[in-house]
Amino acid sequence: MRRAERRALLLASALDVFARKGYHATSIADIIRKAGVARGTFYLYFEGKRAVFDELLNDLISALNTRVKRIDPSRGPAGVVAQMESNVDEVLGYLLENRPMLRVLLAEAVGLDPGFDQKLSEFYGRLLDMIQHAIELGNQMKLVVKVDTQVAALCILGSIKEVLYQQAMGAELPARQVLVNELLRYNVRGLFVAEVAERLKV
């Protein structure tokens, strides 16, 4: 077995155990048992438990970063919505097919330690910047109403994260296509009938 394969095997085993037992409850013993290698072998490839987890998280964040594209406004209103949909669809698609990754991102990596919190903060910070930027664009294009863009970006991110979090926690949710549609609809139009909302001056 080549070096890269061994590494991948260990990463996969670690991901699996982390997702099932959580970071702290996972011991090196669990990982190597699952991978079927000796204790020392693990340390041939990783500095320790933290380092494997770190690598998993980095890989996950990279995968997501490549799946989220900046909104290009030049294609008009319909294009913007299509791009929003594409981003949401890509992220949900990737994470719903990598449940262990999903769980690591939304449950295990949260509040682990200052280092990981920092890493997550940077990742979410980048996403929030992109969302905020898109909202501002929409605003210039007269697509989007006047809002506090920072809070609005949080709302969008939060709605997506919560859908995924519930999935990670095992809730039974509609199919991915429905989730994407609803998320989009929700973020674009809100909940209330337009005229009612108008009348209520909310």
Next chain:
Amino acid sequence: MRRAERRALLLASALDVFARKGYHATSIADIIRKAGVARGTFYLYFEGKRAVFDELLNDLISALNTRVKRIDPSRGPAGVVAQMESNVDEVLGYLLENRPMLRVLLAEAVGLDPGFDQKLSEFYGRLLDMIQHAIELGNQMKLVVKVDTQVAALCILGSIKEVLYQQAMGAELPARQVLVNELLRYNVRGLFVAEVAERLKV
């Protein structure tokens, strides 16, 4: 010092340390040092580390449960919105003034272990039921458009949680009143100008 005071002192000390260092990085030594009591004393009041955390989380969840009221539709559309606002305001108000609690709820308790995950799931499940119920009511009152109520409830919950999560992580956000207004506006009207959204058929 009376029994109840000791207990409260230990709980407060534990909350403080848990919020700063996280559950696993917190040792009994940290808690008793902060409280100024002996090691054995801690075990006179609590079964162990898990039990203190459990109690803190229970208290927090109770506090939040009493602050969230079921929507009463009898007071008409404006009343519904006012009740929504009140709920959001209460929750934000409580948590923003109890930062350690906020951190425990949104960072430390997440992914801790199956037991706590279960507890969180139940709590969020109750909230989601209430939100979903409110959406259905709104739908019957012709206030709310036709949506997948389960996903919509997730979106609402997620938008609120994310705002709080960023606060817990130290982000600089607008004042509470702005947050409440924006959250409400967002959930009620969505982002897009009504006519645009209409035209785009989203």
Next chain:
Amino acid sequence: MRRAERRALLLASALDVFARKGYHATSIADIIRKAGVARGTFYLYFEGKRAVFDELLNDLISALNTRVKRIDPSRGPAGVVAQMESNVDEVLGYLLENRPMLRVLLAEAVGLDPGFDQKLSEFYGRLLDMIQHAIELGNQMKLVVKVDTQVAALCILGSIKEVLYQQAMGAELPARQVLVNELLRYNVRGLFVAEVAERLKV
């Protein structure tokens, strides 16, 4: 058992094992087995293996430092010789009755690591300074012939250390009184008959 007694028990156990098995071959398990305490107890009193050894060596060096007195020349030639004898006698007396200490000093602590080498160097450096000083005094009093005082001090120290080293290694040597006498005689008069040495111009 009081704190100080526990500590002393652990130190004594450690000394015994170090002397029998050597520093590296000694495990914490050996020390606590001998002391009859649990693993964690050891760490209540010492930071680790190195720390116990360090303390043993410090204690030993202190004990020896208090037993070696600077030579006071005011009491004349006979007094100087008496003081030399007293110093040698004290050191031999202490170490021959503390065989484990003897072994630690002359075998186990040698070449252990830079930190311990440094500590030994300082100790021997202090001794050598005192010896060198004494030789210079003797020279001024016309008791001692003209020599390289640094090398002469090394010779004196070396002769004493070697006698002790062989004891530590289990050699069968004469009684302490004989050792002291011979060491003194040797360092004062050398080996050769005076006239012969004179004639040979060595």
Next chain:
Amino acid sequence: MRRAERRALLLASALDVFARKGYHATSIADIIRKAGVARGTFYLYFEGKRAVFDELLNDLISALNTRVKRIDPSRGPAGVVAQMESNVDEVLGYLLENRPMLRVLLAEAVGLDPGFDQKLSEFYGRLLDMIQHAIELGNQMKLVVKVDTQVAALCILGSIKEVLYQQAMGAELPARQVLVNELLRYNVRGLFVAEVAERLKV
């Protein structure tokens, strides 16, 4: 590269690392890195870490054994002193030009384990026998005063070892020629002016 060269390369690399880091702090990784060979290769030439060190020590002891000659009394008093000088000079010469060996002999090999202690004991035992034999000869020739020959031999050996030990530890000492002269002078005449020593009856 031929087999013998590889072996020599490994021995030289090991000697270097042992002298710098000490036996226990030296890992096989250090040795093979220095030698530029693979891990398995090391074990083609030596049974293990202990075996290399053992061979180094054996070589060193052999080298010293060939450099120390038994005293031949037939050449008279001056001849005896000349032979003593020659022995000391050879040993100092060899070791001062092989600092790593010096360090291995006087620091690293001391107190390593019973096996090595035994080997050192035998080596020093042989030297002591030779020295003792020489003293007895000197005594018969009326060159040497009446002494406990065993202790006297220890003094001689100790004085030489201490000079070398301080060198190994990095002390700044006079040039080799001075060291040899002083050692000889010291062992032959002692420290005190002859008449003074006589008067003091030491």
Next chain:
DNA sequence: GATGAATGAGGCTTCATTCAT
């Protein structure tokens, strides 16, 4: 009740040695 010394299970990491290629 309160104390804090003692416990020992649990998990981490290193590194000398082996062995399939």
Next chain:
DNA sequence: CATGAATGAAGCCTCATTCAT
């Protein structure tokens, strides 16, 4: 012969929990 990935025994240390005073 040479290689270097794999092994696993050995030892270290922490910390939640207990219990005698």
